[in-house]
Amino acid sequence: MTLADAELVRPITPAPPTADRDETSSRTRQTAHALLRRPGFLIAVAYVVLVILSAIAPRLFASGDPTQTEPKDKFLAPSLHHLFGTDELGRDLFTRMVHGSALSVEATAISVGLAVVAGLTIGVVSGYAGGWADSLLMRFVDVLLAIPALLLALAIVTALGFGTVNVAIAVGVGLTPGFARVTRAEVLRVKTLPYVEAARSSGAGPLRVLRRHILPNSWGPVAVLAVLDFGTAILAVSSLSFLGFGAPPPEAEWGSLVAAGRTYLVTSPWLTLLPGLAVGAAVYALNHIGKTFEELQRWH
Helix, strand or coil: CEEEEEEEHHHCCCCCHHHHHHHHHHHHHHHHHHHHCCCHHHHHHHHHHHHHHHHCCHHHCCCCCCCCCCCCHHHCCCCCCCCCCCCCCEEEHHHHHHHHHHHHHHHHHHHHHHHHHHHHHHHHHHHHHHHHHHHHHHHHHHHHHHCCCCHHHHHHHHHCCCHHHHHHHHHHHHHHHHHHHHHHHHHHHHCHHHHHHHHHCCCCCHHHHHHHHHHHHHHHHHHHHHHHHHHHHHHHHHHHCCCCCCCCCCCCCCCHHHHHHHHHCCCCHHHHHHHHHHHHHHHHHHHHHHHHHHHHHHHC
């Protein structure tokens, strides 16, 4: 055997198994440092965490009864005793907003969860199967996209009836086409990559290829869209609640609080402005978080 032949057959020493872990750990640290240097991102995360905590455990922030009336205390301006003032029945607005966040967050979570599951299913089947299934599903998605999301949600909730869950379902249906489109695009991109082709060539079945190779590498843009659509869903849920399709009185959703206070906008503007600011801040915070993740994803 010549020296050249020996070089050709020399075994290749595999990289140590810790190399990939070290690279992943380094990338994670870089991402964490980049996020910690963004005060706007940290403020947005803190606000979203507060909203979620108030929805899960409202009595940590407001121990009072959100439906308790005190006619002698009606229309009190914000003060140390009533942080956000009181409404026309003397109910503490801060307490009602804190307890009302549970209904708003619940409806938002249901709607986004429904949209992710339905959109992911449609997108995966359409992108991976192709052919007539792709054409049929994408035409259905195109029909949904042709209708404004809020108008579609309004039509669905009118058919289903009033209530928080029905509002959530209606908003979720309106969000589904976006997830379906993004998922399909990612599946089409990933399924042509060399390692996916290699998995197919080695005899891996379609379900194994989807579970082990395609779905884990298609999830990034879908997760970013989910964060962005949380803001869209909060706005849509609050809009339908504002129109009277949400939970019936005396339950307090953020949108219904805005609607209830508009009658007294001139004399008691805090009844509308403060719930409206809470909705706007939540939408802005979630959009900021989603955009930040989107930027980081492009960098990596």
